[in-house]
Amino acid sequence: MKQALWPQLIELVKQHVKPALGCTEPVSVALASAIARHHLSMTPDHIDVKLSPNLYKNCMGVIVPGTGVAGANIAAAVGALGGNHEGGLEVLKDLLPQTVEHAKALVAADKVSVSIANDCHKALYVEVTLTANGQTALVIIEDGHINVTTIKRNDKTIFALAEKAAIESCDLIKSQGISFKDIFEFSLHVPFDDIAFILQAKTLNNRLSEEGLQNVYAMQIGKNLQAQQQTGLLDSGLLSNIIIRSSAASDARMGGAVFPAMSNSGSGNQGIAATMPVVVVAEKFAANDDEKLARALILSHLSAIYIHLKLPALSAFCAVSTASMGAATAIAWLITGKYDVAEKAITNMIGDISGVFCDGASSSCALKVSTASATAYKAVLLAMNNSVATESDGIVSQDIESTINNLCYIASQGMQHTDQLIIQTMYEKHKSKQQPV
Known part of the structure; x- marks a missing residue:
């Protein structure tokens, strides 16, 4: 463990996890x-x-x-x-x-x-x-x-703005050789008092989720799926509740609710995706243990930041997927306490939803939040039974670091033309309707 870097990792989280x-x-x-x-x-x-x-x-x-x-x-x-x-x-x-x-x-x-x-x-x-x-x-x-x-x-x-003298976020990760496993170990051992601030992520994003379930916002994905639980067409299990409460928070946020989200990497939806699945699972496995929840949330948010730093600030890649990889890491720890399960869960997610593209911020972002949140939990369940994508499967490589790098390289370099076509398509659509932007 690179314990000397813990203060910098805490500052990294504070820099990238803010109310929005x-x-x-x-x-x-x-x-x-x-x-x-x-x-x-x-x-x-x-x-x-x-x-x-x-x-x-x-x-x-x-x-x-x-x-x-x-x-x-x-x-x-x-x-x-x-x-x-x-x-x-x-x-x-x-x-x-x-x-x-x-x-x-x-x-x-x-x-x-x-x-x-x-x-x-x-x-x-x-x-x-x-x-x-x-x-x-x-x-x-x-x-x-x-x-x-x-x-x-x-x-x-x-x-x-003068050139920054401080080490940039991505340079901290690169220059100090911080790995995904380092983040896992940091989250488990850093003093609780130093990370208690992350509990505000639950407070803010849970309030958005409740708002989305109680009132009419955007596509009402969370609210409508909750209604289907009452009809019996959707069960009331952990997976359904993860989907409902995560998407409800995004519904409210994208529908103009006047409550802030706790964001991650400049995105409220990424903050929701890194928070709400973890909160739902923690309620079952950690009950009222604030310290365990804080460690899970810091693990989720910092893992999401770690991956996102390898991506452009905005691109054709939907980064709710990588934020949900952070959630999968934390869920794996909450249920099993094992690093290898977390690693396998992220590998499964990269083998699954790496192709989700961003077609602009809108009500349908809550659909992507629901998909990514469900995938996170599914990936953990498979990893627990040692069911994991291997290097013979697509862009999955021989280790977690190489697999993450493959995903981010494709998203950064390979999706530029996709991005142009998405923007062109959206622009022409709005232009034909004469809608203001």
Whole structure:
């Protein structure tokens, strides 16, 4: 065990696991807009938004919290008119109804323009320019959802992010040779007091799940499947409950609920996928043991981060799958306590759902959460009986590290053309319907 690195691993989790109100792509737009408004010091009469293709894709179909409508245009408008410029991923936490109505009027008057940034090669890029009375304020966020790199007022640069002196997350993993097994051992032995903060993931994501089961959001996947339990068409076992409670949280989040999710790697759905299956299983096997739950959650979230660091911030690959691999790791530990079962479970998942692609943030994300959560539990059950995909099966390799690297290499390099076709298809669909983004 690399015990000297434990403090850095804890900071890694804190960096990548944060509360987020609403889908983080339109929220990133809202944050850039709120910061620009702070520096403009007056209400804008026009907002211009330029986005990377992937971020554009993820703003098309998801409801912006507190507004009831989807799109980067409404996100930019409410951010400028009522966003908290210091709120980070909770920039829209305190929106007022009159602010929302003002923002909708601004959009309806065609005062908010949204386009794909020319020659943008970054996965995550937001550029927002506010204009009022001949004055302008521009903010750029790139590479991370809250990573502001440029602020300009009237074309004069007032902030430019200097090169970071601290070791980047992925460099920590690479340079120190941290392995999947190191993460497993860390999660089991790190002092409980140092990781107790992760219990907030249960609090936030469980509240979203309850909200999704009690009220009408998006596709109501969790709510409708729970209703099928009452008809007898779906059992009331552990697998069904994992699917229902996980998808209900995603329903609420993607449907515009005004409760934050605990995110993972910049995604609320990834945070839900890394949390809710673990919570459901822990309720059965760990009862009220907060320490055991905290260790399971830190194992799940850190495993998800470990895999996701090998991926682009946004791509054609649905990273709910890798977040659920974190959940599978934790579930395997909760039930068996064995590392080899966790390793086999992840191998099974890579042999199963590695081809799920991301076609933008929308209500149907809850479908993918339900699929990935179910696969996580199934993968563990198979691993417990030593049923595991082998190196003769597809991209599965001779060891867990090579298998993870194979998956991430294909997702990073091999799915670029797929990504372009997905974005083109979605853009043409929305263009034909003349829907705002």
